Amino acid sequence: MSVQMTHIKHLVVIGTGLIGGSLALALKRAGCVERVTGVGRSVENLKEAVRLGVIDDFSHDIAAAVSDVDMVLLAVPVAACDQVFAVLATSLPDKAIVTDAGSTKQSVMASAERYLSDVSRFVPAHPIAGTEHSGAAAAFAELFENKKCILTPNEQTDTKAVMQVQAMWEAVGARVKIMSAAEHDDVLAAVSHLPHLAAFAIVNAVGKSDHAFRFAAGGFRDFTRIASSSPEMWRDIALCNQQSIVDKIDALQEELTVLRNALNTHDGDALLDKFTSAKQARDIWMSKYGDKL
Ligand code: NAD
Numbered sequence: 001m002s003v004q005m006t007h008i009k010h011l012v013v014i015g016t017g018l019i020g021g022s023l024a025l026a027l028k029r030a031g032c033v034e035r036v037t038g039v040g041r042s043v044e045n046l047k048e049a050v051r052l053g054v055i056d057d058f059s060h061d062i063a064a065a066v067s068d069v070d071m072v073l074l075a076v077p078v079a080a081c082d083q084v085f086a087v088l089a090t091s092l093p094d095k096a097i098v099t100d101a102g103s104t105k106q107s108v109m110a111s112a113e114r115y116l117s118d119v120s121r122f123v124p125a126h127p128i129a130g131t132e133h134s135g136a137a138a139a140f141a142e143l144f145e146n147k148k149c150i151l152t153p154n155e156q157t158d159t160k161a162v163m164q165v166q167a168m169w170e171a172v173g174a175r176v177k178i179m180s181a182a183e184h185d186d187v188l189a190a191v192s193h194l195p196h197l198a199a200f201a202i203v204n205a206v207g208k209s210d211h212a213f214r215f216a217a218g219g220f221r222d223f224t225r226i227a228s229s230s231p232e233m234w235r236d237i238a239l240c241n242q243q244s245i246v247d248k249i250d251a252l253q254e255e256l257t258v259l260r261n262a263l264n265t266h267d268g269d270a271l272l273d274k275f276t277s278a279k280q281a282r283d284i285w286m287s288k289y290g291d292k293l
Contacts, residue, residue: 005167005171021138025141037065037069072099074102081111096121099125101126108124112124123162144174149169194245
């Protein structure tokens with residue numbers, strides 16, 4: 001697919017937080033957008049976004065904000081997409097392209113199909129970049145540089161719209177990959193959603209004892225960093241990719257059961273096998289992809 005230059009006259013970011021704010025900043029820095037309007041729930045956050053130069057103006061009224069828009073980005077927690085598409089269904093100009101940044105793709109596409117009479121100009125996307133911080137103040141222009149962004153168009157998606165969204169993400173330094181929404185949700189359940197749920201569970205398990213926290217060091221900090229992520233965002237991701245995540249939890253539970261049995265039977269060889277295969281898999285992953293993370 002050939003790449004074209006991006007020029008967006010008016011971008012509306014619905015959900016002016018880390019991801020929406022970072023895309024706005026990055027497009028501004030690249031000179032690819034003339035005006036960015038932020039839409040959100042909290043007036044303080046939106047005022048801060050204007051003060052920081054993330055957006056040029058803001059509105060609480062999606063319909064009014066998109067009246068002359070050429071690109072709309074949904075960057076709200078994924079379960080909130082329903083209410084946004086419900087408003088866009090009656091207010092979106094014909095020429096406008098809609099994209100999103102949601103961490104689950106089948107649910108967001110189902111949401112678009114529920115409300116939009118024409119889904120051909122909705123291009124589902126998920127930048128594989130983020131931090132554990134939330135809100136416009138956490139946004140920064142470099143967030144997507146050299147990071148992957150997955151697009152999951154289907155047979156209904158307009159090819160030109162896909163090319164425009166691809167060009168937008170490439171303009172901010174992302175490397176675009178295209179796959180099906182089902183594959184996206186399965187892969188992300190394994191490498192992102194399961195680790196987040198495991199981090200929440202580990203902190204809760206240990207957090208019953210403040211005494212233990214006092215002795216936690218760098219390993220615990222590294223392993224649990226993602227447990228500081230937005231609980232609201234993660235509730236939505238978990239519920240919107242429920243079956244894939246349940247499958248990965250089952251796989252993790254099986255692995256923990258093997259370790260538990262090995263401990264109960266003092267089976268050092270079994271532990272060594274498991275620890276060695278995990279170390280080898282991670283070392284190979286890091287040597288192949290570590291410099292692209
Ligand atoms: P964030 O909390 O920083 O920002 C979300 C913003 O949406 C907030 O300002 C919130 O007030 C606003 N919002 C919530 N419900 C709304 C509604 N109904 N209408 C309007 N605004 C609403 O979150 P974020 O990290 O920027 O995540 C945004 C999206 O990007 C989510 O769908 C998330 O799954 C996805 N994502 C997050 C990361 C990450 O690491 N944080 C990475 C990739 C994708």
